[in-house]
Amino acid sequence: MAKQYKVVHCRINGKEVEQVVDVRASLTDMLRNDFRLTSVKKGCEVGECGACTVIINDEGFNSCIYLAVWAEGKDIWTLEGLTSPEGELSDIQQAFIDEGAIQCGFCSPGFIMTSWEILRSGREYTDDELRKALSGHLCRCTGYENIFRAVKKTMLRRLGKFEEAEKVNSQGITDYPEPMPFK
Amino acid sequence: MSKKYIGQAVTRLDAYDKATGRTKYTDDMCDKGALVIRVLHSQVANGIVKKIDTSEACKVPGVVRIFTCFDVEEKHYFPTAGHPWSTDPSHQDIADRLVLTDRPLFYGDDIGAVVAEDEVAAAQALRILEKSVEYEELPFVLDAQEAMKDGAPLLHEKYPNNVLAHTEIHMGNVEEAIKEPGLTKVEGWYETQPVQHCHIENFVCYAYGEGDRTVIVTSTQIPHIVRRVVGQATGMDWGKFRVIKPYVGGGFGNKQDVLYEPLTAWISIKLGGRLVKLDVPREETFISNRIRHAIRYHIVSWMRPDGSFAARTFRAWCNNGAYSSHGHAIAAKGLNAFPQLYPCDNIDGETWTVYTNRSVAGAMRGYGMPQASYAMECHAEDCARAMGMDPLEFRRKYLMPVGFFHAFSKNELYSDTFNQCFDKGAEIIDYYNKVKKYKNQTGDIRRGIAVSTFWYNTAVYPIALETSSCRIVMNQDGSVQFQLGETEIGQGADTVAAQMIADTIGMPLSMVHPVSCQDTDVTPFGTGVYASRGTYTLGFSVRQTALLLKEKILEAAHQFTRMPVYNLDVVDGVIVRTTDGRELMTLGELALEKLYTTDGSQHLTAESTYQIKSNAYSFGCCFAEVEVDIPMCRVRLLNIVNVHDCGQVINPMLAEGQVHGGMSMGIGYALSEKLMWDEKTGRPLNNNLLDYKMSSFMDHPRLIGTFVENYEPTSAYGTKGLGEPPTCPVAPAIRNAIGEATGLYINELPLSPHTLFREFTEAGLINDSFAE
Structure with missing residues (x-):
C-alpha cells in the first residue's frame, strides 16, 4: 500500500502555511505533529469527546474526523491562536481560569474553542441552549458546572449585562430559577 | 503561622498554561519519531493461544517488529495495584500479570504487540494479526456468584472456586439477637454495575533507553510505584528505570494501577532502547485498562419497634474480573464500613472477591464505596419506610453518633458532621417543604426528593504504609x-x-x-x-x-x-x-x-x-430531587446538592470543583452508565463513548456542592479527604427520590429507561402491551 501525499495550503491561527500531508492523516494529526499545536487533544479519535475541537471557517469541528486534506484553503484556529502574541488572554480563557472551569485541563482547549464560537455569534442564549451548544464535549472532572458559569458570564458581559453576569455565582442559590413548573 | 492563603479561593497555579494550551501532557512531550505500539488483544473470553502467525502482518510496510506471548521467555509475574509495597510477603499484592500472556482470561487480554513506524501501519498489521491467532477456546464465566459454583471455569489454579479472598466479621451474636420479640425484618438484594473511569486523556506512555537505563514517561498517578513494578515485571533492578510523570488528563483510580508501562519498557529494551510509544485507543481503555467492580449485596436488618437495629447481616459478592489488581481491598472497604455507618451490637458480615472472565476491576473514585453506599443507603431507606419513619429523621437517629471511636483505625467522629450536613443541604434544597408537597401524587409525571449519606475515610492507614x-x-x-x-x-x-x-x-x-x-x-x-x-x-x-x-x-x-x-x-x-x-x-x-x-x-x-499514623473520617450527604415521566420511563434530575465536611477547606474553588466532578460521576453511575458484555461470547458490547453513556452537559441540573468545616484535629492543616466522597452518596439519593416519586424502590443500577421499563411494567405502573 503506497503512501500518498498532498500539499495543503491553509491559514492556521492567522498565518498562511503549506504542508505536505499523508492523505489519510486527520487534521488533528497535522496540527499536532506538523505544527506542534498540542492544545488539540486526542480523547477518542472518532468524534465522541470533543477534545480536538478547532474552528474551521468560523465553525467548530472535531478535527479528529476531519481529513487534513480538507483543510485546503481553510481558515483554522486552535487555542494557541486565542492568546495574543504578548500572552494576553481572551475574555473566555480568563473566565475559564477565574471560574475554576479547569481541572486536569485536557478537555479545556476544545471547550474553550466551542465557547469562542458560541460567543462570536453575539446572541444571548438561554441556559438550555447553552448546555446543548456545549454538549458535544465530554468532561469527567468538573461536572460541567463551572464551565457553564464561565461561558454564561462571558456571554452576558459581552452583551453589556455586567450586573446580571455577576449574579451567576457558584453558591448564589437564591437567584437560581426554579425548574419547570410542576404539573 | 499566618493564614493568608489557606482557606482562600486561590486560582490554580497551572490555570494559565491550561487555558492557553501550552501544558504538556505525555503525548505532547513525545518526539514524533517514536515507534508506535499497538496491543494485540485476545478475542476470546477464556482460552489458550496455540499459535500466532505473524508472517502476513510482518509484510505490512512500516512494521518494525511483532512480539507475541511466545516471545516472553522469562516469566516475571507482577502485581499492578498502586499500593505501597510491603516487605512482608503476606501483605504483598497478588503477582498474576505478564507483559504478554498465552493464557488469555478475558476478551481484551494482552497476547501480542505490533511495533510500527506509524499508526496506520500498526493498525493495518493489527487487523491482519487478529485473524492469525489460533486459540483453544475454553468455557467462560461472567457473573461472580456463577463463578463460585463447583464446575465453573477456573481462572487461577491457586484460587479454588475463583475466590480471590473471602473475609468475615462477627460482632455480638446475631442468632440470639434475632430471637428478641417484636422485631421487624427488612431484607434486600442490591446490584451495582461495572463502569469505567473515562478520563478524557486515555492512558499513554513512552519509553527509551538512556545510558544503561530505561526512561518511561507516563500518564500515571503513581510514578514511584510504576518504577517498582516495571522492575518486577522485567526482572531487573528497580533503579534501572526512571519514571517521569508530566501533566495528567484525569486518573480517577485507573491510573492508580500500573497499566502498560511494563510492556512498553520491555519492548523498548528488546529493541535496544528505541523510543516506543503506546497510546491506548478509547475502545481499549474501556476493556483493557481497569473498571469499577460490580458488586452484589444482600443485607438483612432486624429492627425494634423504635427503629433501632437489633441485628444485621451483610454479604457481598465482588466481581473482580480476570486478574487481581487491587484484590480484596475494594470489597473489604465496604465490609469495614457496614458496622460503622449504622452501628449495631450484633453483626455478621462476609464478602467474597471473585475472579471472572471480564475486564479487570481496580480502583475507581470511591474504592468500593459508591457500590457499598448504594446498598447501605438503599437499605437504610427501606428500613425507615418499613418502620414508618421519616428517612432523614431515621438517619439522624441511627447513624454513627458523635464520639464514635473505631478501634482498628483509631478514627473518631469528633463533630456532629452528619446533622450539620443534613441541615445545610435540607435548607438549600428546601427538603422539608418539598417532602410535604410531593406526598400523594398521581398521574404520569411525578416528583420526589430524598437524601443519602455514605461512609468514607482519608488515606490508607492502618491498612498500608502512609x-x-x-x-x-x-x-x-x-x-x-x-x-x-x-x-x-x-x-x-x-x-x-x-x-x-x-x-x-x-x-x-x-x-x-x-x-x-x-x-x-x-x-x-x-x-x-x-x-x-x-x-x-x-x-x-x-x-x-x-x-x-x-x-x-x-x-x-x-x-x-x-x-x-x-x-x-x-x-x-x-x-x-x-x-x-x-x-x-x-x-x-x-x-x-x-x-x-x-x-x-x-x-x-x-x-x-x-x-502518617492517623486517618480521618470524611463524611457528607447528597439531596436529590427528581421528576419521573412514568410512561416514558425517564428520570429528570431537577436539583442536586452535596454537602461535605472535609475539615478545613484549603481552597474553596478547587474543593467545590472536586465535589462537582464527583457528583457528575455519581449521576452517570445512577442513571446511565453500564459497561456490558455479550453473555454468549464474552465480548464487550459498548466500549466507546457513544454507546457507553457517561453524563454530558445535557444530563445535569445545576450542581450545588458546599461544605461544613469542622477542623480535623489529627491533620497538619485541619483538612481531610475529599477526592472520592462526593461520588458515593449520589446514586442512592437518586434511587430513593425515584422511590418517593413512584413508590418503586429499585435495587439495581443504572436507573436507566431500560431498568425502569422492566420495573414499571412488573409493578403495573405502565401498560405492558409494549413488553412483548
Whole structure:
C-alpha cells in the first residue's frame, strides 16, 4: 500500500502555511505533529469527546474526523491562536481560569474553542441552549458546572449585562430559577 | 503561622498554561519519531493461544517488529495495584500479570504487540494479526456468584472456586439477637454495575533507553510505584528505570494501577532502547485498562419497634474480573464500613472477591464505596419506610453518633458532621417543604426528593504504609521550588501545597513554585495520589519541611542581623523583628547574601519524610430531587446538592470543583452508565463513548456542592479527604427520590429507561402491551 501525499495550503491561527500531508492523516494529526499545536487533544479519535475541537471557517469541528486534506484553503484556529502574541488572554480563557472551569485541563482547549464560537455569534442564549451548544464535549472532572458559569458570564458581559453576569455565582442559590413548573 | 492563603479561593497555579494550551501532557512531550505500539488483544473470553502467525502482518510496510506471548521467555509475574509495597510477603499484592500472556482470561487480554513506524501501519498489521491467532477456546464465566459454583471455569489454579479472598466479621451474636420479640425484618438484594473511569486523556506512555537505563514517561498517578513494578515485571533492578510523570488528563483510580508501562519498557529494551510509544485507543481503555467492580449485596436488618437495629447481616459478592489488581481491598472497604455507618451490637458480615472472565476491576473514585453506599443507603431507606419513619429523621437517629471511636483505625467522629450536613443541604434544597408537597401524587409525571449519606475515610492507614516526602529549595531571590511525592492529576494538589508552604514560611504565594512534572530520579519518594489522601498526607511533610526551611532562614537572618532567632519571624517574605515589628531584610536579600557570602555560603534547602499514623473520617450527604415521566420511563434530575465536611477547606474553588466532578460521576453511575458484555461470547458490547453513556452537559441540573468545616484535629492543616466522597452518596439519593416519586424502590443500577421499563411494567405502573 503506497503512501500518498498532498500539499495543503491553509491559514492556521492567522498565518498562511503549506504542508505536505499523508492523505489519510486527520487534521488533528497535522496540527499536532506538523505544527506542534498540542492544545488539540486526542480523547477518542472518532468524534465522541470533543477534545480536538478547532474552528474551521468560523465553525467548530472535531478535527479528529476531519481529513487534513480538507483543510485546503481553510481558515483554522486552535487555542494557541486565542492568546495574543504578548500572552494576553481572551475574555473566555480568563473566565475559564477565574471560574475554576479547569481541572486536569485536557478537555479545556476544545471547550474553550466551542465557547469562542458560541460567543462570536453575539446572541444571548438561554441556559438550555447553552448546555446543548456545549454538549458535544465530554468532561469527567468538573461536572460541567463551572464551565457553564464561565461561558454564561462571558456571554452576558459581552452583551453589556455586567450586573446580571455577576449574579451567576457558584453558591448564589437564591437567584437560581426554579425548574419547570410542576404539573 | 499566618493564614493568608489557606482557606482562600486561590486560582490554580497551572490555570494559565491550561487555558492557553501550552501544558504538556505525555503525548505532547513525545518526539514524533517514536515507534508506535499497538496491543494485540485476545478475542476470546477464556482460552489458550496455540499459535500466532505473524508472517502476513510482518509484510505490512512500516512494521518494525511483532512480539507475541511466545516471545516472553522469562516469566516475571507482577502485581499492578498502586499500593505501597510491603516487605512482608503476606501483605504483598497478588503477582498474576505478564507483559504478554498465552493464557488469555478475558476478551481484551494482552497476547501480542505490533511495533510500527506509524499508526496506520500498526493498525493495518493489527487487523491482519487478529485473524492469525489460533486459540483453544475454553468455557467462560461472567457473573461472580456463577463463578463460585463447583464446575465453573477456573481462572487461577491457586484460587479454588475463583475466590480471590473471602473475609468475615462477627460482632455480638446475631442468632440470639434475632430471637428478641417484636422485631421487624427488612431484607434486600442490591446490584451495582461495572463502569469505567473515562478520563478524557486515555492512558499513554513512552519509553527509551538512556545510558544503561530505561526512561518511561507516563500518564500515571503513581510514578514511584510504576518504577517498582516495571522492575518486577522485567526482572531487573528497580533503579534501572526512571519514571517521569508530566501533566495528567484525569486518573480517577485507573491510573492508580500500573497499566502498560511494563510492556512498553520491555519492548523498548528488546529493541535496544528505541523510543516506543503506546497510546491506548478509547475502545481499549474501556476493556483493557481497569473498571469499577460490580458488586452484589444482600443485607438483612432486624429492627425494634423504635427503629433501632437489633441485628444485621451483610454479604457481598465482588466481581473482580480476570486478574487481581487491587484484590480484596475494594470489597473489604465496604465490609469495614457496614458496622460503622449504622452501628449495631450484633453483626455478621462476609464478602467474597471473585475472579471472572471480564475486564479487570481496580480502583475507581470511591474504592468500593459508591457500590457499598448504594446498598447501605438503599437499605437504610427501606428500613425507615418499613418502620414508618421519616428517612432523614431515621438517619439522624441511627447513624454513627458523635464520639464514635473505631478501634482498628483509631478514627473518631469528633463533630456532629452528619446533622450539620443534613441541615445545610435540607435548607438549600428546601427538603422539608418539598417532602410535604410531593406526598400523594398521581398521574404520569411525578416528583420526589430524598437524601443519602455514605461512609468514607482519608488515606490508607492502618491498612498500608502512609508516607509523604517533600523537598523545598530556595532561589537567589528568596522564591522557592517544592517537590512532593503526591502527584498533580488535575485535582489541584500543587496549588494547595503551595498555599500551605506560603503560609507556613510566611511568604507571598507568587514566590512558591511547584515542580509539577515528577521524575523518580529527582522527586522525593512518595506513593502518589489515591484514597483521597493527597491533601491530608502531603500536609504533614509540607509543614515539617517548610518549618525546617524556616528554621534555616531564621538562622541566616540571625547571622546577618545579629538579632536572636526567637525575636525574628518571616512575614510576607520579609524578616521582621517581632519585638517592634521592624522589617530587617527581605527573603530575597537574605537568600542572595546566604548564597554569595564569603563567610559560610550555603544553599538554603530542606527535605523530609513524614510517616502518617492517623486517618480521618470524611463524611457528607447528597439531596436529590427528581421528576419521573412514568410512561416514558425517564428520570429528570431537577436539583442536586452535596454537602461535605472535609475539615478545613484549603481552597474553596478547587474543593467545590472536586465535589462537582464527583457528583457528575455519581449521576452517570445512577442513571446511565453500564459497561456490558455479550453473555454468549464474552465480548464487550459498548466500549466507546457513544454507546457507553457517561453524563454530558445535557444530563445535569445545576450542581450545588458546599461544605461544613469542622477542623480535623489529627491533620497538619485541619483538612481531610475529599477526592472520592462526593461520588458515593449520589446514586442512592437518586434511587430513593425515584422511590418517593413512584413508590418503586429499585435495587439495581443504572436507573436507566431500560431498568425502569422492566420495573414499571412488573409493578403495573405502565401498560405492558409494549413488553412483548
